[in-house]
Amino acid sequence: MNTYIPDSSATGFSWFKSSYSSSGNQCVESAKVPGMVPVRDSKSPHGPALAFSPDTWSLFVRSIKEGEFGI
Secondary structure, X not given: OEEEEOOHHHOOOOEEEOOOOOOOOOOEEEEOEOOEEEEEEOOOOOOOEEXXXXXXXXXXXXXXXXXXXXX
């Protein structure tokens, strides 16, 4: 399940930044929602968000940690 949320301000989610994020607005925010992992750009809090299944998000995070994307 990957979902596009056109206006993340209307969802009523409680957004947070990772404890690994530095201060400022250049990071990804997430919200705790059962059954999905919504994410948005902190520079655009009223803009769109994406929602992923927990399995898809876990795979993405693991792939980053393993250097799959060259980061």
